[in-house]
Amino acid sequence: MxxxxxxxxxxxxxxxxxxxxxxxxxxxxxxxxxxxxxxxxxxxxxxxxxxxxxxxxxxxxxxxxxxxxxxxxxxxxxxxxxxxxxxxxxxxxxxxxxxxxxxxxxxxxxxxxxxxxxxxxxxxxxxxxxxxxxxxxxxxxxxxxxxxxxxxxxxxxxxxxxxxxxxxxxxxxxxxxxxxxxxxxxxxxxxxxxxxxxxxxxxxxxxxxxxxxxxxxxxxxxxxxxxxxxxxxxxxxxxxxxxxxxxxxxxxxxxxxxxxxxxxxxxxxxxxxxxxxxxxxxxxxxxxxxxxxxxxxxxxxxxxxxxxxxxxxxxxxxxxxxxxxxxxxxxxxxxxxxxxxxxxxxxxxxxxxxxxxxxxxxxxxxxxxxxxxxxxxxxxxxxxxxxxxxxxxxxxxxxxxxxxxxxxxxxxxxxxxxxxxxxxxxGLFLNRTSKPHIAEVGLVPGTQHFRNVLRHMVETSPRLLTIRIDESLYFANARYLEDYVLDRVLQRPELRDVVLMCSAVNEIDLSALESLEALNLRLSDLGVRLHLSEVKGPVTDRLARTNFLEELSGELFLAQFDAYKALTTPRAEA
Structure with missing residues (x-):
């Protein structure tokens, strides 16, 4: 029935x-x-x-x-x-x-x-x-x-x-x-x-x-x-x-x-x-x-x-x-x-x-x-x-x-x-997702919230770059993110840490994983650590099946505020 x-x-x-x-x-x-x-x-x-x-x-x-x-x-x-x-x-x-x-x-x-x-x-x-x-x-x-x-x-x-x-x-x-x-x-x-x-x-x-x-x-x-x-x-x-x-x-x-x-x-x-x-x-x-x-x-x-x-x-x-x-x-x-x-x-x-x-x-x-x-x-x-x-x-x-x-x-x-x-x-779908919205974010004073540095008065650190990714990562847009991060790092020689804020990332496919691995190696060669924050459970589970998290030069943070606090303390910047 x-x-x-x-x-x-x-x-x-x-x-x-x-x-x-x-x-x-x-x-x-x-x-x-x-x-x-x-x-x-x-x-x-x-x-x-x-x-x-x-x-x-x-x-x-x-x-x-x-x-x-x-x-x-x-x-x-x-x-x-x-x-x-x-x-x-x-x-x-x-x-x-x-x-x-x-x-x-x-x-x-x-x-x-x-x-x-x-x-x-x-x-x-x-x-x-x-x-x-x-x-x-x-x-x-x-x-x-x-x-x-x-x-x-x-x-x-x-x-x-x-x-x-x-x-x-x-x-x-x-x-x-x-x-x-x-x-x-x-x-x-x-x-x-x-x-x-x-x-x-x-x-x-x-x-x-x-x-x-x-x-x-x-x-x-x-x-x-x-x-x-x-x-x-x-x-x-x-x-x-x-x-x-x-x-x-x-x-x-x-x-x-x-x-x-x-x-x-x-x-x-x-x-x-x-x-x-x-x-x-x-x-x-x-x-x-x-x-x-x-x-x-x-x-x-x-x-x-x-x-x-x-x-x-x-x-x-x-x-x-x-x-x-x-x-x-x-x-x-x-x-x-x-x-x-x-x-x-x-x-x-x-x-x-x-x-x-x-x-x-x-x-x-x-x-x-x-x-x-x-x-x-x-x-x-x-x-x-x-x-x-x-x-x-x-x-x-x-x-x-x-x-x-x-x-x-x-x-x-x-x-x-x-x-x-x-x-x-x-074509519209591929065009929009191949160039995902990416924003550099900073801490809103007196809160634990992070917002776009171009839109809000926020706190930032000269040695820390936090990038919020507002799209899942897949073969069509992974290279765009890689190029964006490297360009920002090369413009700021004083950088020591890069955090990818992944609260909006629902999936990372194999091509995107390979791109992240390449980005991790490039940043390591430049003396910059790569960190991830607010990665969703299913995405973390899939990453854990590979060697990426073990080879990651930085850390995996539960919350972006935890990453900011850990990486902007004097000991982290030393």
């Missing part, structure tokens, strides 16, 4: 499921279902797939996540960034609209699911921490701009083209003479209404006297109103005959059983993009899940989240979908609507299944321009340039990383942007 609880959290929260919980989950599911119908269709369009693929990708994956996921509010399904990455990836191996394109999308979901599942089973959730938040913010901002730009062709009624921002803008500029005025009117009307619905509809409903909860539900259903209005207008006015592109026939059926194409050539072509999609999707999902869980003092297990998302993507691969993850907008709606358990997601899947069977004939005349407007309004909320201002004032290295990620994503496409983001994040 313990094993079932660990890998299937449903056996944990399901034991306490009550009638009140059921009521709250059903209400949340109704609201999210209303929101997801147009959103799923729109994101399938963004991914270059038939509209029904968006609904299919929102049924089995949600149910599987409800069984294996740990978040009680996360809503899994197609999201804007992953849909864009799917289109960019699959478009390189198959022509949009072909059977090969749909099969490649299934394969991408399968690979992504397998990668996530293996990462979860091997507890590799910590790897997502190597993507810095500024880099992720820059990538999502650039992706929002790319997504919005890619949908302008549907608003204008032109073919469009291109993968990067420059290519798409150049294609649109060359097709301005082909703009369909009727399509443009429909698109602008839908876009304007949706922008107003996000901010102005709820206040207007409250002013009209509606209860807050009902006003919230109606406001969330704004995209549905846009879909209904433009679909009826297109049908009544025969706008399709005037060049307005519509969704057309959508299969009236439950998700089919499908098999991904596992041919070696396709798998090898999609593996790296699938890995990138997995990482980006997991980072987005875990960020949303942890934020919402914190509001109710709940905990999220990152490794089990990987299992849940992996199962969801495998479900998408075998039911006609494409890669999915936890979406920010739908999860916030799910949370605000009162969802208490993942069962709300399962009920949402049931609602979408009913829609797939009963409502798809009603969207034949749904304009693509309306779906494009839905995408544009949704993704522009992802665009946040404030990170540039914040990072510029706080840390110029982070600013450079954010700016580089944005420019590379816009200039060279999503896949390049993701890979650049990963490399920049790793």
């Amino acid at each position: 313990w094993l079932l609880k660990r890998y299937m959290p449903v056996f944990d929260w399901g034991r306490d499921y009550t009638r009140a919980t059921l009521s709250n989950d059903l209400i949340a599911a109704l609201i999210v279902t209303i929101m997801l119908i147009p959103q799923s269709l729109a994101y399938a369009l963004l991914a270059g797939l038939p509209p029904e693929a968006g609904i299919y990708a929102s049924i089995a994956p949600i149910i599987l996540y409800a069984l294996f996921g740990t978040s009680r509010a996360l809503a899994v399904g197609p999201v804007a960034v992953v849909s864009l990455m799917t289109a960019a990836t699959v478009g390189q191996v198959a022509e949009q609209g072909s059977m090969g394109y749909a099969a490649a999308a299934l394969t991408l979901a399968f690979l992504s699911g397998g990668i996530l599942l293996l990462m979860g089973l091997f507890r590799l959730g910590f790897l997502a921490n190597f993507l810095s938040h500024p880099v992720i913010a820059g990538f999502i901002t650039a992706s929002g701009i790319l997504i919005a730009t890619s949908q302008l062709k549907h608003l204008l009624g032109v073919p469009g083209g291109g993968q990067t921002l420059i290519e798409m803008l150049a294609a649109l500029a060359g097709q301005l003479n082909q703009i369909n005025p009727v399509t443009l009117t429909v698109g602008l009307a839908a876009t304007g209404f949706l922008f107003w619905a996000r901010k102005g509809l709820k206040p207007a409903l409250l002013k009209a006297g509606l209860p807050p909860r009902l006003a919230e539900i109606i406001a969330r259903a704004g995209p549905v109103a846009a879909v209904l209005a433009t679909t009826l207008a297109t049908w009544a006015l025969s706008l399709e005959a005037h060049g307005v592109a519509v969704v057309g026939s959508v299969p009236q059926a439950l998700p089919p059983l499908t098999l991904p194409d596992l041919s070696p050539s396709l798998v090898s072509a999609l593996f790296v993009p699938a890995l990138l999609i997995s990482v980006i999707g997991f980072v987005e999902s875990i960020s949303v899940a942890q934020t919402l869980a914190a509001k109710k003092r709940q905990r999220i297990n990152p490794d089990q989240e990987l299992v849940g998302l992996g199962a969801a993507n495998l479900g998408a691969a075998f039911t006609g979908g494409y890669p999915v993850t936890g979406g920010f907008a739908r999860s916030v709606v799910n949370f605000d609507a009162g969802a208490e358990t993942p069962a709300a997601g399962a009920f949402t899947a049931v609602g979408l299944a009913i829609a797939a069977v009963a409502l798809t004939p009603l969207i034949y005349f749904l304009p693509n321009a309306t779906l494009a407007a839905t995408i544009i309004v949704a993704v522009l909320g992802l665009v946040d340039f404030s990170m540039l201002k914040t990072s510029w004032s706080y840390n110029r290295a982070d600013f450079a990383a954010v700016l580089a990620t944005i420019l590379l994503t816009l200039g060279f496409g999503v896949e390049t942007g993701v890979m650049a983001g990963v490399l920049i994040s790793i």
